Amino acid sequence: MKEPSDKPEALANEIALAAGSRxxxxxxxxxxxxxEIADLLDVENANPFRVRAYRNAARSIGALTEDVGAMLARGTDLATLPGIGTDLAGKMREIAETGGSELLTRLRRETPGQIQMLLSLPGLGPRRVHRLEHDLNVHTMEDLAAAAREHRVGMLPGFGPRTEQRLLDAVQARLDRHRRFSLDVAMRAVDPLMAHLRSCGAAQDLAVAGSYRRGRDTVGDLDIAVASGRPQAxxxxxxxxxxxxxxxxxxSTRASTVLMNDMQVDLRVVPASSYGAALVYLTGSKAHNVALRKMAQARGLKLNEYGVFRQGRKIAGRDEASIYEALGLPWIAPELREDTGELDAARDGKLPHLVEARDIQGDLxxxxxESDGVDSLEAMVMAAGRDGLQYLAITDHSPRLGITHGLNASRLAAQSDAIDALNAKGGLPTILKGIEVDILEDGSLDLPDAVLGRLDLVVGAIHSHFDLPADKQTARLLRAIDHPHFSILAHPFARLIGEREACRFDAVxxxxxxxxRGACVEANGQPRRLDVWDTGCRLAKSSGVQVSIASDAHRSADFRxxxxxxxxxxxxWLEAADVLNTRSLSRLRAILKKTM
Incomplete structure (x- = not known):
């Protein structure tokens, strides 16, 4: 099991790996x-840790913001990259220098096409796969998709047009599994689907599991666990x-569909006595589940999606807590189930008391x-009150970025007067006066000190020159942070998920x-940003930096x-004490005053 790293340099490396695109x-x-190596090893039932090492390495390399060939040219030791190590670094060098892999060549030679992958498709047993292979020369998923599109599969004895279409749908869904969806898109798919399933009256309990439940910043397919005594209903x-x-x-107990938005949904129905086990299994992550099974085996137990068993007798399974208790552990929050030290922390009684929604007092x-938002000042304040917030900071844009219709000194002063008037009325959350000020290319701020000094807080953000070299971007941010009126660094990596890579700078x-400086960093909750994300939050905690969880709301509905x-x-792994806006208003004002 992995130890959670508290070294800023290691966390910064993880951020760099997670930030970019290929x-x-x-x-x-x-x-x-x-x-491909991971897939073929999996077919051979190789050591799961070896399979996972290649999958994790592929994920890490895919997120690098620099070409491996360039890294080798300047003498970088690839073994120092997180999750790589000496063996994988050597294979990376081999591929970079030769374009191929001796190991992959051997595995391909030993494995007949993708027969095992074909066998995993619904409706394909050994006889049908044998017929596809010998009659249509189908050896891969792509071969099967091509044959189905050309209607050659449906002409085979025992198949027919309906089976052909089902196979084509299954293959396409499998080939599209790596497509990822933003959390708001996933939520818009999840909420009505779950309401529909509840309305059938046959579900005793149900939950969305998988990466959605763990809170990954993007979601692939949806996994739904249902407890019911009437699975067919x-x-x-x-x-x-x-x-x-x-x-x-x-x-009879499971089904898979594709929604109109192209998301695949996998449904699993189990008896109530196995619901907790199924939820643990479907929530994952795979690495967390593998580590749990090893712990069970060490205790002479068997753990699967139906429960925990001792000598064939089920001893746990109805709820998740019973699964962990059977392994001598407290329940572990889904967000932590990534095999990054949570099992050791649970065993040692050192799990964090994670920050909760009820801890959040305001939005900064x-x-x-007045700038690029949709609703008025009063409408936003009233919406914050309906959501139970005690305070909020109005942080419209500064004028440099013309498209946002930002506020100059006179318009900001007028807004401050409007805020004073609303605060005087009472009955609403307290409004703090702020600005989201542009950090210019040289690190200076977009408004003069005389203006910024009259505010309660200044949120600094990058909105241009995203592709500066890492050393210049670092210098830019350091100069901004050193400004006498600087409270919070907003969405510091400026990434837009699936659209724009993260800025490169020395995060440590x-x-x-x-x-x-006593300033803070923002965990921006806008689904296209989610910046900083989990690794950045860990880096903030290890660096002694408070995190402001913010909505970046541009309309009243955005407080969600x-x-x-x-x-x-x-x-x-943040606790309430690590988060700036869990503080009472008086304590918050004292912290912000030190930055202004």
């Missing part, structure tokens, strides 16, 4: 080869859902229609500067973004 042909080649309701585009498979990053130096920021904070 860069360069070398990286693409290594990722493709490592992914649940399956029937699931298949009848109005937003279903196609059915991949349907059985809110926009109105920047977070250290925030700590020395606080939940996404909270999830990243929980994934980053």
């Amino acid at each position: 860069v360069g042909a070398t990286n693409e080649r290594i990722v493709a080869i490592f992914d 649940v399956i029937h309701a699931f298949l009848a859902y109005g937003q279903t585009r196609s059915v991949i498979s349907a059985g 990053h809110v926009h109105t229609n 130096r920047v977070f250290r500067a925030l700590a020395e 973004n606080l939940a996404w920021g909270l999830t990243q904070a929980r994934r980053g």
Whole structure:
């Protein structure tokens, strides 16, 4: 099991790995080869830790913001990258230098096509796979997809048009599994689907599991666990859902469909006595589950999706707590189940008391229609009150970025007067006066000190020059943080998930500067940003920097973004004491005053 790292340098490396998209042909080649090696090893039932090592390495390399070939050219020791090590570093060098892998060549030679992958498709048993292989020369998923599109599969004895279409849907869903969806898109799919399943009356309990429940910053497919004594009724309701585009498979206790938004949904129905075990199993992560099974084996127990068993007798399974208790552990929050030290912490009684929604007292990053928001100042304050917030900071944009219609000194002064008037009325959350000020290319701020000094807080953010070299971006941020009126560094990496890579800078130096200055960093809950994400939250904690969980709300409905920021904070092991806006208003004012 992995130990949670509290070393800023290691956490910064993880941030760098997670921040970017694939860069360069070398990286693409290594990722493709490592992914295929992992698949073929899995087919051979190789050591799961070895399989996971290649999968994790492929994920890490795919997130690098620099080409591996360039790293080797300047003498970088690849073994120092998180999750790589000497053996994998050697294989990366081999691929970079030769374009191929001796190990992959051997595995391909030993494995006949992708027969095991074909066998995993619903409706394909050994005889059908044998017929596809010999009659249509189908050896891979891509071969099967091509044959089905050309209607050659349906002409085989024992198949037919309906089976052909089901296989094509299943193959396409499998090939598309790596597509990821933002959390807000996933939520819009989840909420009506779960309401529909509840309405059938056959579900005793149900939950969305998988990466959605763990709070990953993006979601692949959806996994739903249902407890029911009438599984067929649940399956029937699931298949009848109005937003279903196609059915991949349907059985007596499980089914898979594709929704209109192209998300795959996998449903599993179990008896109530196994619901907790199924929820643990489907929530994952895979690495966490593997480590749990090893712990069970060490105790002479068997753990699977149906429960915990001792000599064939079930001793736990009804709820998740019983599963962990049977292994001598307290319940572990889903956000922590990534095999990053949570099992050791649970065993040693050192799990964090994660920050909760009820701990959040206010929101320190809110926009109105005075800049690029939709709703008025009063509408945003009233919405914050309805959501139970005690205070909020209005942080409209500064003027430099023209598209946001930012506030100059005179408009900011007028807004301050409006805030004073609303605060005087009472009955609403307390409004703090702030600004989201642009950090200019040279690190200076977009408004003069005389203006910034009259505010309660200043939120600094990068909105341009995202591609500066790492040393210049670092210098830019350090100069901004050193400004006498600087409270919070907002969405510091400026990433837009799936659209724009994260900025590159020395995260350890920047977070250290925030700590020395007494300034804070933001965990922005806007689903396209989620910046900082879990690793950045851990770096903030280890650096002694308070985290502001913020909605970046631009309309009254956006306060729900606080939940996404909270999830990243929980994934980053943050407790209430690590979060700035869990403080009472008086304590918050005292902290902010030191930054102004």
